[in-house]
Amino acid sequence: MAQADAEATLREAARRHAAGDLAGAVQRYKAVLVARPGDANALNLLGVAARQQGDLAAALRYAEAAVRARPGNAVFLLNFGASLAEAGHLPRAVAALRAAVRADPANAMAWRNLGQAMAAGGDAAGALEPLARAIATDPRVPEAHLALAHARREAGDPLGAQAAAEAALALAGADAALARQARFLLAALGQGPAPDRAPADYVRGLFDQYAARFDADLQGRLGYGTPLLLAGALRACGVAADGSRQVLDLGCGTGLSGVELQPFAARMEGVDLSPRMLAAAAARGIYAALHEADLMAFLPARPGAWDLVAAADVLNYLGDLAPVLPLIAAALRPGGIAAFSLETGDVAPYALGPGMRYRHAPAHVAGLAEAAGFAVLAQDAAVLREEQGVPVAGTLFVLRR
Ligand SMILES: C[S@@+](CC[C@H](N)C(=O)[O-])C[C@H]1O[C@@H](n2cnc3c(N)ncnc32)[C@H](O)[C@@H]1O
Incomplete structure (x- = not known):
């Protein structure tokens, strides 16, 4: 495959990936890797696809290879950190995500993932600052407000948790699952009626x-x-x-x-x-x-x-x-x-x-x-x-x- 063809294949793969055709995307990313072994973009996106398919071992392998191919790239570090967090390797996830925000302090998603990994590792108080940075960088993301609400609740700040959950609810728009989760958290904080069960998507x-x-x-x-x-x-x-x-x-x-x-x-x-x-x-x-x-x-x-x-x-x-x-x-x-x-x-x-x-x-x-x-x-x-x-x-x- 010529260089230009590899570029076109990568673009087509990313287009299919965005459209939800994971199998079609994966097949093309792999073809790019045959033509250009060690292509960092193809490795990174294969890692993302593997994570979406629930194959955490493959996600980690590809994400780590992308970081090795291009150290210091914030997006690759972010995906590696997110995979590490999902695989339960929280201290390594926090290290990768810290490197991601160092590489690109304007990456709101990297700040959010860093905060969530810290909270998951039991450091809810430490998670507050990165989550606040995520929101300061992009205030319109309801997931970031919800993550901050959870961290504040765990850090013993119910009033702050309530404010953040209300902000998440206000931004939820048509995202019914997120709105349900924000309401559930508010109910657990004593604000609003408790539903008769925890939302299934929250539990999952x-x-x-x-x-x-x-x-x-x-x-x-x-x-x-x-x-x-x-x-x-x-x-x-x-x-x-x-x-x-x-x-x-x-x-x-x-x-x-x-x-x-x-x-x-x-x-x-x-x-x-x-x-x-x-x-x-x-x-x-x-x-x-x-x-x-x-x-x-x-x-x-x-x-x-x-x-x-x-x-x-x-x-x-x-x-x-x-x-x-x-x-x-x-x-x-x-x-x-x-x-x-x-x-x-x-x-x-x-x-x-x-x-x-x-x-x-x-x-x-x-x-x-x-x-x-x-x-x-x-x-x-x-x-x-x-x-x-x-x-x-x-x-x-x-x-x-
Ligand atoms: C705390 S874990 C306990 C798991 C296991 N029974 C044990 O003793 O280790 C609770 C489990 O219940 C599942 N769960 C909660 N609500 C459920 C529901 N409505 N239907 C099916 N599974 C549910 C969760 O997904 C989770 O895996």
Whole structure:
């Protein structure tokens, strides 16, 4: 391919990429690389396409190669940093994104990504300045205001968080998902009514960006013990871990819950909203099938199919459990068991907490369970994990249909 042809192919590839034809774009970027090995633009754009296709390993490889081919290019550093952040390598992401803003201090996206990577790494206070720089550079981007709102909330500035969330809402325009998320954050700050559940796109986005760090974070820093506690509650209720049951792991995430449920299962399936969490669950090799779906939509698909339906640290993303418990009951065979954890407290009947999850009143949930035809076998108070060093109080429920 001649130089001029390679340029034309690159332009055509970028045009297809922008139009959403990822396969067509990737094929042409690769052709450019055959003609011009090490072409930094083609490498960078292949990295972007790989990230869009969910192939983080390839995204990192291409993005790093683009940076090596042209060090000091802000856009390439930005894409490399964004890929590192998505892959959970937060300190390296922050370093790449700092280099990006040094290379081009007028790149609002690089400032935003830097702030978001710092916040994801637990430095919400440190994220405030880069996020403010992102907004000062381009004030019209609602995502930047929303990111600042989250960082301010996490840094303990609810009034500032409210102002930023209101700015995000005002700029959201036709972006209904972003508006929903801004309203959800405002509700968690006590401004406006709480919806009856967390928006599905918020939950999916939250766990997609968390997936790479989830296991290490939950089992390390956050002292997450819910799956083990739930399995203990099942055994204490006489549910034998005898490998005999059809088990459904609702909101299976990366499969930490599945590991503890497996001894009860002849066959286990999982369902979750987040494709990245599901990819990690698949890698464990313990699920016979995994489904990307909302649990509310999935449950009615197979009435009476399950012996055990479990949800560890999942139903706290739902506020109103009145529609959920009958769906779980109908998915179980008669005599089947439901087991789930909830964050609980003195609320009536549920409330959206500042951690952006719902807390429920245990007595209310027990009433809903009985109304759905369950016998309550256990309703045990438990510490589910820690949040900012504070134990999260919850209740483990075991029910029999
Ligand atoms: C905190 S994680 C817990 C994962 C796993 N159960 C465990 O114990 O490690 C919560 C998971 O529930 C999923 N989730 C939340 N709401 C959901 C819904 N309505 N439908 C399906 N999955 C949901 C999230 O995507 C996330 O993976």
